[in-house]
Amino acid sequence: MSEKTYVEDIDRSVYDIKDAEIDNYRIEEGLTPDIVEKISEEKNDPDWMREFRLHSLDVYNKSIMPDWGPSIEGLDMDHIATYVRPNTKMQGSWEDVPKDIKETFERLGIPEAERKSLAGVGAQYDSELVYHNVRADVEAQGVVYTDMESALNGPYADMVKEHFMKLVPPTDHKFAALHGAVWSGGSFVYVPKGVHVSIPLQSYFRLNAKGAGQFEHTLIIVDEGADLHFIEGCSAPKYNVANLHAGCVELYVKKNAKLRYSTIENWSKNMYNLNTKRAIVEEGGTIEWVSGSFGSHVGYLYPSSILVGRGAKMEFTGVTFAGEGQNLDTGAKVVHAAPETTSYMNTRSISKSGGISTFRSSVEVRKNAHKSKAAVSCQSLMLDSQSRSDTIPAMDIRCRDVAVGHEAKIGSISDDAVFYLMSRGMSEEEARALIVSGFADNVSKELPLEYAIEMNNLIRLEMVGSIG
Amino acid sequence: MSNLLEVKNLHVRVEDKEILQGVNLTIGEDETHVLMGPNGTGKSTFGYAVTGNPSYTVTEGQIIFKGEDITELAVNERAKRGIFLSFQNPLEVPGVTLSAFIRSALEQKTGERIRLFDFKKKLKETMELLNMDPSYAERDLNVGFSGGEKKKAEILQMLMLEPSLAILDETDSGLDVDAVKTVSNGIKIFKERCKGSLLIITHSTRILESLKVDVTHVMSGGYIVKEGGADLVNQINECGFESLCKNCNENCPARGN
Numbered sequence: 272m273s274e275k276t277y278v279e280d281i282d283r284s285v286y287d288i289k290d291a292e293i294d295n296y297r298i299e300e301g302l303t304p305d306i307v308e309k310i311s312e313e314k315n316d317p318d319w320m321r322e323f324r325l326h327s328l329d330v331y332n333k334s335i336m337p338d339w340g341p342s343i344e345g346l347d348m349d350h351i352a353t354y355v356r357p358n359t360k361m362q363g364s365w366e367d368v369p370k371d372i373k374e375t376f377e378r379l380g381i382p383e384a385e386r387k388s389l390a391g392v393g394a395q396y397d398s399e400l401v402y403h404n405v406r407a408d409v410e411a412q413g414v415v416y417t418d419m420e421s422a423l424n425g426p427y428a429d430m431v432k433e434h435f436m437k438l439v440p441p442t443d444h445k446f447a448a449l450h451g452a453v454w455s456g457g458s459f460v461y462v463p464k465g466v467h468v469s470i471p472l473q474s475y476f477r478l479n480a481k482g483a484g485q486f487e488h489t490l491i492i493v494d495e496g497a498d499l500h501f502i503e504g505c506s507a508p509k510y511n512v513a514n515l516h517a518g519c520v521e522l523y524v525k526k527n528a529k530l531r532y533s534t535i536e537n538w539s540k541n542m543y544n545l546n547t548k549r550a551i552v553e554e555g556g557t558i559e560w561v562s563g564s565f566g567s568h569v570g571y572l573y574p575s576s577i578l579v580g581r582g583a584k585m586e587f588t589g590v591t592f593a594g595e596g597q598n599l600d601t602g603a604k605v606v607h608a609a610p611e612t613t614s615y616m617n618t619r620s621i622s623k624s625g626g627i628s629t630f631r632s633s634v635e636v637r638k639n640a641h642k643s644k645a646a647v648s649c650q651s652l653m654l655d656s657q658s659r660s661d662t663i664p665a666m667d668i669r670c671r672d673v674a675v676g677h678e679a680k681i682g683s684i685s686d687d688a689v690f691y692l693m694s695r696g697m698s699e700e701e702a703r704a705l706i707v708s709g710f711a712d713n714v715s716k717e718l719p720l721e722y723a724i725e726m727n728n729l730i731r732l733e734m735v736g737s738i739g
Numbered sequence: 740m741s742n743l744l745e746v747k748n749l750h751v752r753v754e755d756k757e758i759l760q761g762v763n764l765t766i767g768e769d770e771t772h773v774l775m776g777p778n779g780t781g782k783s784t785f786g787y788a789v790t791g792n793p794s795y796t797v798t799e800g801q802i803i804f805k806g807e808d809i810t811e812l813a814v815n816e817r818a819k820r821g822i823f824l825s826f827q828n829p830l831e832v833p834g835v836t837l838s839a840f841i842r843s844a845l846e847q848k849t850g851e852r853i854r855l856f857d858f859k860k861k862l863k864e865t866m867e868l869l870n871m872d873p874s875y876a877e878r879d880l881n882v883g884f885s886g887g888e889k890k891k892a893e894i895l896q897m898l899m900l901e902p903s904l905a906i907l908d909e910t911d912s913g914l915d916v917d918a919v920k921t922v923s924n925g926i927k928i929f930k931e932r933c934k935g936s937l938l939i940i941t942h943s944t945r946i947l948e949s950l951k952v953d954v955t956h957v958m959s960g961g962y963i964v965k966e967g968g969a970d971l972v973n974q975i976n977e978c979g980f981e982s983l984c985k986n987c988n989e990n991c992p993a994r995g996n
Binding site: 340686687688691692693694695696698701702705708709710715716 | 824
């Protein structure tokens, strides 16, 4: 099947089709206590959540804009609509989803992927989930996969309250506070003790509304000895005004549990992607991040893992592709806060046509993290002389008996390799796309086949027109 | 009978150095040619220039293939017209399997989709002929292949792509006796199956043993200094290039080098 990965062409317009905003409910632009209260009312929040939102807004107003990364000056919060509700309630069957929205997801291949290879799907359109379904056999194992709103008011309400924004508190940074104030949508997953979910769950986030923000919250708890693969995908059509994504992902990996969290991010190039993802891993547990960042105008993304139990493990495999007009600051963070913990970051960054790709990592090894191991490997590929690639690794090691390694490599495409591929009949464009896909195969090899194909297609799209 | 390849007064420059200084060489259809000569005389440069490596600039002269002037044509267009180069050092390309690569190259060449079943069958049979472990088909192109396996993979590509002219750039160098036999057998199959022409760049005669050589060219200092039949190969093996150069045409500009 692998030959499919680079033979088939895709239509780039698929991601760019805009639906008319008909009959949706759109909150006024800007950010005031009044607007936050309205969102809370719209969403039927429990009292504690309403207070949480207002408190978060207060924190937001008191905290400073980050000034250490790519410029976010183009983002004017007074012109972002923080809540846009599509004209539908959440459905359990694609048949009941309104036609235009259903067609959008069909073009993105979501219902087909669900039939073929997923245990459950959640589809968010602007601020709300429009579809959620989980396979009966997975549900029968006791797995809970639902939208956050239902979770807040359902049988797991206490569990949600106990975990919601405890890993990423609103005080973490300005956009975490913003998220706490206006969050909407996202998924809640609970995998009970010892349950292995053999095929992945997926949430897909689509932001259609112009000048809007998406603030979905993903909360996943994988209980002791359980195992889950969760996939998230995201895309949006391109507008000439700024859109904002400030989602939040909180992952709780209990003793001896394992969670793989895969992301293919393809936001449009007017998006400010200021997303926060964090996992806490208990004794013997494993978190695996697989991350492909292709879209957005500006991105700040550093999934972080806190290893709090003996023998906890984290692995981060990522690729970032910054093309024209993109400034993507991505990487990962890990805190070794228990003995014998291990972490491995393996990333590739690609920059092209003046794009800026920065790899930023943080490895913190605490005093008690005896016999821990940490390794960071980052490779960069610059496709032309106007592009830029930076590597900013930070390490804070407070313990003697640990093994910590870092390696970085930077390079360009070898002319000899292009010549070799072309000598077999490939065009220069195809040869280069193939080499770039190969460079990013640390990630594509970790993804399920359909997603690896999608990722390689995204690379091909980026490479089209890159010659001459 | 028309010529397959006609190279006229070819001058080739790499960076600031003129490597080929007026090479004339003609290959007819279904012929086997050997290109010999001391190290560093421009044999590989000739192979690259005919294939169309953009790092090798043609400053003068012409390359005519199947009656068409291809001097300015891009490398992939030459490949589509039937020119194949077996690389001395095949490059490693992670992320694409040998099998997917050959299938894609075939589709590029024919412009048609190829049925997976037929392709796999032919690939498997051809790999067997070359004593290649079938698992190599699903491995990334040349990544972690031994020197011998890389060369076999080149011959495999040649047999699958069926070019009208295959240039083998020291395909036999660095191979053990058995591997040379395998490669040599692959070349024989190519001749039988495809009736293609060959230009074999080599230092050794072992690879030529089971082949009928039509013409031998000797290159020195960027020129063809001598041409002859199959017996010229033996003469070189006995006396070396130096004596040959002494005896050659006194107009040869390579003399005295």
